[in-house]
Amino acid sequence: MFACLQLHQSHTRSKRKISPPQLVRAEVPGGAPFFQLTTTVHRGEIDWPAVEQAAGRMRTKMLFPAGVEPPVAEPAFGLRAQLEPGLRSFAARRLPLLLSLRMAQQVLRNCNRPARELSVTFVDPRGQLCRALEPFVQLAGSLRVCTPEPAHYRQTAQQLLSRYGVVLVVSNSPACFAQSDVVVAEDLSLFTGRERGLIFTPDTTPLPGCRVVRSSEPVLPSAYEALRPEGIDPMAFAAALFELCGVKEMERLSFARHGFDGVGQSYALKDLAGVMDEGARVRV
Secondary structure, X not given: OOEEEEEEEOOOOOHHHOOOOEEEEEEEOOEXXXXXXXXXXXXXXXXXXXXXXXXXXXXXXXXXXXXXXXXXXXXXXXXXXXXXXXXXXXXXXXXXXXXXXXXXXXXXXXXXXXXXXXXXXXXXXXXXXXXXXXXXXXXXXXXXXXXXXXXXXXXXXXXXXHHHOOXXXXXXXXXXXXXXXXXXXXXXXXXXXXXXXXXXXXXXXXXXXXXXXXXXXXXXOHHHHOOXXXXXXXXXXXHHHHHHHOOHHHHHOEEOOEEOOOOOOOEOHHHHHHXXXXXXXXXX
């Protein structure tokens, strides 16, 4: 579960007449509920201690409207995160990367080049994608993984070899993905700006000179869009539903358009495959 903060502007002069924050449960199709936490803005100020108290255990799993930031709290982990005071925004860890993975699959399926000629690399320092490589066996002739922890992929490499005769190359060198046709990456920290392939990543850091696929806001199914509180970012909301409420449908989200940094043209996902086809070029 998580909580979305909603703001109500006060028109009274007396602070005593302001109602305390209200927590309302919202039922979610196919998953656990979330909560809307409504508080009053009085003379431009928010009673953050009251919000924190009302949020309870969800205070570390909050979504805030655009432009609204809680007071900075010292970072805490493990048990301390449950005990120490402070409001914290929910940070998505799984869904954005999984959506990047699915987009890469769809682009490869629409590519006109033979699969045996295509190469795909996964930049995965935490081993999050070790169970997600199997669909790529039929989509590319070369599969590589760049990770500082090769042990994460030992079992995956053995399974791909025994089931399909595919050799998964596992390396800790960024050079292994410099010439890949498609790269799926958790973040762009290892990139040099000289990579030539299409890069699918949730990382929004600019990478001049590279073809990093940038997507519009996700298109939420109508039942979930109707639940999204005002001002809450669609991707953050979808990730919280997926990671905290178990709504599996969020894995199948789509995006209206895609593009590249420094390029005015936008593309449908199926059109990105043309970028990889022989003779297709995108200037960045």
